Amino acid sequence: MELDPLILSRIQFAFVVAFHAIFPVFTIGLASYVALLQGLFVATRNPLWERLSIFWTKAFAVVFGMGVVSGIVMAFQFGTNWSNFSQAASNFIGPLLSYEVVTAFFLEAGFLGVLLFGRHKVPAGLHLFAAIMVAVGTFISAFWILASNSWLHTPDGIEFRGGHVFVTSWIDAIFNPSFPYRFAHMALASFLTGGFVVCGVSAWYLVRGREVEANRKALSMTMWLLLVAAPLQAFVGDEHGLNTLEHQPTKIAAIEGNWETQSGAPLLLFAIPDRGIQGNHFEIGIPKVASLILTHDPAGTIPGLRDTPVDEQPPVWITFFSFRIMVGLGLLMIAFAIAGLLLRPRGRLYTSRLYLRGLQFMTVAPFIAVIAGWFVTETGRAPWIIYGHMTQAQGLTPSLTGGMALFTLLGYMAVYAVIFVAGIYYLTRVVDHGMEDQIDEIERPMRPLSTTHVSFDKENPTSRG
Amino acid sequence: MANIDLSIIWAIIIAFSIIMYVLMDGFDLGLGILFPFAPDEDSRDVMMNSVAPIWDGNETWLVLGGAGLLAAFPLVYTILLPALYIGVFLMLAGLIFRGVAFEFRFKSSRHKRWWNLSFAGGSAVATFAQGCVVGAYIQGFVTEGRVYAGGALDWLTPFSVLTGFGMMAGYALLGATWLVMKSEGHINQWARRLIPGLLFGVLAIFAVVGVWTPFIDDGVRERWFGHIQIIWILPALALACAFGIYRSIKAGREVMPFLLTMGMFVFTYLGLLVSRWPYVVPPKFTLWDAASAPESQLFLLIGVLFVIPIILTYTAWSYWVFRGKVRVGEGYH
Ligand code: HDD
Ligand code: HEM
Ligand code: HEM
Numbered sequence: 166m167e168l169d170p171l172i173l174s175r176i177q178f179a180f181v182v183a184f185h186a187i188f189p190v191f192t193i194g195l196a197s198y199v200a201l202l203q204g205l206f207v208a209t210r211n212p213l214w215e216r217l218s219i220f221w222t223k224a225f226a227v228v229f230g231m232g233v234v235s236g237i238v239m240a241f242q243f244g245t246n247w248s249n250f251s252q253a254a255s256n257f258i259g260p261l262l263s264y265e266v267v268t269a270f271f272l273e274a275g276f277l278g279v280l281l282f283g284r285h286k287v288p289a290g291l292h293l294f295a296a297i298m299v300a301v302g303t304f305i306s307a308f309w310i311l312a313s314n315s316w317l318h319t320p321d322g323i324e325f326r327g328g329h330v331f332v333t334s335w336i337d338a339i340f341n342p343s344f345p346y347r348f349a350h351m352a353l354a355s356f357l358t359g360g361f362v363v364c365g366v367s368a369w370y371l372v373r374g375r376e377v378e379a380n381r382k383a384l385s386m387t388m389w390l391l392l393v394a395a396p397l398q399a400f401v402g403d404e405h406g407l408n409t410l411e412h413q414p415t416k417i418a419a420i421e422g423n424w425e426t427q428s429g430a431p432l433l434l435f436a437i438p439d440r441g442i443q444g445n446h447f448e449i450g451i452p453k454v455a456s457l458i459l460t461h462d463p464a465g466t467i468p469g470l471r472d473t474p475v476d477e478q479p480p481v482w483i484t485f486f487s488f489r490i491m492v493g494l495g496l497l498m499i500a501f502a503i504a505g506l507l508l509r510p511r512g513r514l515y516t517s518r519l520y521l522r523g524l525q526f527m528t529v530a531p532f533i534a535v536i537a538g539w540f541v542t543e544t545g546r547a548p549w550i551i552y553g554h555m556t557q558a559q560g561l562t563p564s565l566t567g568g569m570a571l572f573t574l575l576g577y578m579a580v581y582a583v584i585f586v587a588g589i590y591y592l593t594r595v596v597d598h599g600m601e602d603q604i605d606e607i608e609r610p611m612r613p614l615s616t617t618h619v620s621f622d623k624e625n626p627t628s629r630g
Numbered sequence: 631m632a633n634i635d636l637s638i639i640w641a642i643i644i645a646f647s648i649i650m651y652v653l654m655d656g657f658d659l660g661l662g663i664l665f666p667f668a669p670d671e672d673s674r675d676v677m678m679n680s681v682a683p684i685w686d687g688n689e690t691w692l693v694l695g696g697a698g699l700l701a702a703f704p705l706v707y708t709i710l711l712p713a714l715y716i717g718v719f720l721m722l723a724g725l726i727f728r729g730v731a732f733e734f735r736f737k738s739s740r741h742k743r744w745w746n747l748s749f750a751g752g753s754a755v756a757t758f759a760q761g762c763v764v765g766a767y768i769q770g771f772v773t774e775g776r777v778y779a780g781g782a783l784d785w786l787t788p789f790s791v792l793t794g795f796g797m798m799a800g801y802a803l804l805g806a807t808w809l810v811m812k813s814e815g816h817i818n819q820w821a822r823r824l825i826p827g828l829l830f831g832v833l834a835i836f837a838v839v840g841v842w843t844p845f846i847d848d849g850v851r852e853r854w855f856g857h858i859q860i861i862w863i864l865p866a867l868a869l870a871c872a873f874g875i876y877r878s879i880k881a882g883r884e885v886m887p888f889l890l891t892m893g894m895f896v897f898t899y900l901g902l903l904v905s906r907w908p909y910v911v912p913p914k915f916t917l918w919d920a921a922s923a924p925e926s927q928l929f930l931l932i933g934v935l936f937v938i939p940i941i942l943t944y945t946a947w948s949y950w951v952f953r954g955k956v957r958v959g960e961g962y963h
Binding site (some may be wrong): 230233234235237238240241243244248249251252255256257259260262263264265266267268270271274275277278316329331332335342380562563564565566568569572573576577584587588591623 | 683686687689690692693694696697700701702704705706707708709710711713715716718719722723725726727730734752777778779781823842869910922923925926929930933934937938941944948
């Protein structure tokens with residue numbers, strides 16, 4: 166069999182962007198958290214807040230560094246593998262990505278230095294300002310990149326002339342129909358990610374009885390955040406789905422695993438969608454509920470996949486299962502948030518081992534949910550690269566051969582495997598090292614990862630290089 | 631508005647971000663290339679510390695160059711990247727390993743050797759790949775319609791390998807002169823001793839490339855041996871800088887060699903630009919062929935003209951904060 170550059174490029178894009186994405190969702194949430202801690206410290210002068218802020222700034226620095234390195238790769242992906250797409254869409258995508266660089270990346274880079282290393286060089290107020298600017302920068306970055314991505318799903322404000330996109334209204338193109346939903350959903354996803362990581366790590370310390378006072382504070386405030394954010398996410402997700410029903414009915418059909426357009430469609434809890442037979446195996450569903458959710462009417466009509474020609478159908482089973490993973494985890498998050506509230510009386514929130522252990526496991530949940538969510542969105546768009554206008558096959562780089570694509574795919578996998586293992590190992594070392602004796606360490610570190618003076622090697626935790 | 635040529639303004643902005651990138655990331659990549667030859671581990675610490683606070687920001691100019699090309703001259707972006715596919719991957723892989731090594735080396739005692747290797751290897755590979763890009767650019771690209779139509783390894787020729795080595799020598803020279811400025815004692819002495827050799831290497835490759843280039847392309851020959859003689863001032867100035875570097879090193883100057891090396895890069899770069907102007911995807915497409923829609927160029931220009939001065943201010947400020955010599959054992963970390 167010939168190596169297919171299209172499939173390989175799709176896998177490569179999904180791989181590098183998913184790898185990149187796990188860092189931003191974390192840093193967006195954490196940047197706001199660090200700014201909040203810093204603000205509490207400035208307002209109350211309680212040293213506990215400063216301790217927490219120093220510790221979480223260290224973790225932030227490590228993740229941010231990995232986000233930068235993997236992001237530089239993303240900047241070149243569009244040109245190397247999707248050059249026809251880039252050429253067609255450049256009039257819109259180009260300015261947006263450039264605006265991201267000049268308004269977000271330079272802002273983040275600018276104030277990051279002060280945030281990480283300026284704690285004792287600048288007044289606390291200025292330091293707080295830097296923390297806020299970094300947090301703002303991450304949101305500006307998300308704004309531009311999600312505007313470009315949403316536009317690929319629901320293109321608006323443009324016209325095609327001679328195979329090229331021309332922008333007729335920047336406002337319509339940037340604030341395209343799916344953008345507000347995607348931005349809200351992604352912002353909440355970032356808060357959930359930051360929140361569950363903070364909770365999980367605090368729980369880990371509490372189980373070990375380390376730094377109890379600070380970690381109780383951290384856990385408590387973060388659980389309040391989750392109590393708001395988790396249910397809100399389900400609500401926003403639902404609205405997002407309604408919007409998708411309007412603009413990308415095929416994607417909804419794939420999410421629901423619904424082949425025949427029908428009224429009173431069931432909500433499938435499990436099924437194995439099969440494009441070959443244009444139907445499902447092993448369906449388990451609740452009658453009429455899908456119609457109820459999507460149209461707010463048990464007899465409402467839900468689009469079916471068979472309305473779309475077979476070669477324009479998305480890879481249904483990926484969309485279908487990814488969606489169930491995301492929603493399942495979302496419901497689990499709500500359950501954890503509510504359980505936390507119920508455990509508050511008599512402080513069992515801080516002492517119930519079972520619950521704290523559970524929180525530790527939940528640390529990975531938002532990451533999985535985020536990647537699953539992107540798989541829903543992106544596979545549900547297939548085979549379109551610009552929905553309704555250009556297919557992935559048309560967007561591919563013409564000179565790309567299967568061999569070239571395979572070479573770089575394996576290359577990125579190898580490189581990222583090394584970096585990822587080293588990074589995770591290092592983060593666990595930061596956590597393990599803890600916040601007990603960090604005050605003297607913060608004097609003069611000058612680079613992102615070196616704010617963390619933890620030795621990379623287990624045997625020698627105090628070496629400072 | 632109509633009589634202002636946006637494409638020319640954009641060509642200047644992009645050319646500016648590229649040379650910013652080359653100068654700023656150039657010296658820290660150069661330090662990576664010199665890394666294995668450093669006299670001892672202390673010197674390596676000083677070398678890394680001298681660029682640690684700034685290298686991050688330096689690389690952002692590369693991202694701006696890439697995104698800016700996509701926005702203002704999409705044709706350049708969509709022909710060069712496919713043409714340089716393998717080379718771009720190697721460069722990115724190099725930059726990743728090098729970036730991570732920066733951060734992990736100091737925390738490591740057992741694995742230090744590996745991070746040293748990853749820093750030096752990553753820097754060398756990334757630099758070599760960038761040099762090949764320059765060579766491939768001078769040679770031009772095979773296109774059909776508006777897409778690249780050549781093979782995966784067209785960019786790898788004896789000529790581009792030569793420019794690859796030229797880039798390594800050039801960045802190493804930038805790194806060595808930077809180190810003269812930022813270090814003292816035996817490290818300073820060591821860096822000084824390297825400079826004449828590196829300078830000679832750069833000039834030798836410069837000469838070969840200079841003689842070779844006009845034979846590669848008629849347009850380039852026409853440009854240099856045609857009627858616009860004023861452009862010969864550029865290589866003359868580059869040579870004057872080279873001479874100045876040698877003199878200032880002998881005279882024991884600290885800052886001058888670095889400034890003159892930057893000057894040498896700038897004049898060589900300008901020489902390269904005039905060789906091909908106004909072609910941005912040689913040999914076929916001019917910058918007007920490659921331009922994006924005027925409304926897109928304008929939309930972005932408004933923001934960029936406003937933000938770039940702010941970025942430059944910040945950059946200058948952060949260099950100011952970290953001015954002065956770096957001493958053994960008193961790193962920034
Ligand atoms: C919702 C958020 C989000 C998403 C979907 C993406 N990014 Fe990103 N990116 C960020 C949020 C972000 C960030 C939070 O702003 C980062 C993380 C670390 C950093 O420095 O900024 C970042 C870093 C980052 C960098 C490095 C910036 C630097 O040098 O400082 C580049 C070049 C990109 N990204 C490019 C992309 C591209 C081309 C993407 C998609 C195809 C993409 N990112 C998806
Ligand atoms: C950051 C989180 C993101 C994740 C995890 C993600 C994931 C994915 C996945 C899994 C695919 C493959 C779909 C398929 O081939 O069936 C894909 C495709 C694609 N995505 Fe995203 N995506 C993300 C963000 C973005 C953004 C921000 C953009 C653009 C601005 C984008 C542009 C594309 C394009 C152009 C494709 C088509 C190429 C392809 O099908 O592989 N993605 N993405
Ligand atoms: C609990 C109920 C949830 C519902 C009903 C829901 C609904 C949806 C829907 C319908 C989409 C596809 C949008 C489209 O492209 O058409 C989506 C995408 C996505 N979801 Fe969820 N979601 C839920 C929970 C979560 C959680 C808990 C997370 C992560 C913490 C998450 C992260 C994402 C991400 C990252 C995307 C892709 C980006 C986007 O299109 O917004 N979702 N979600």
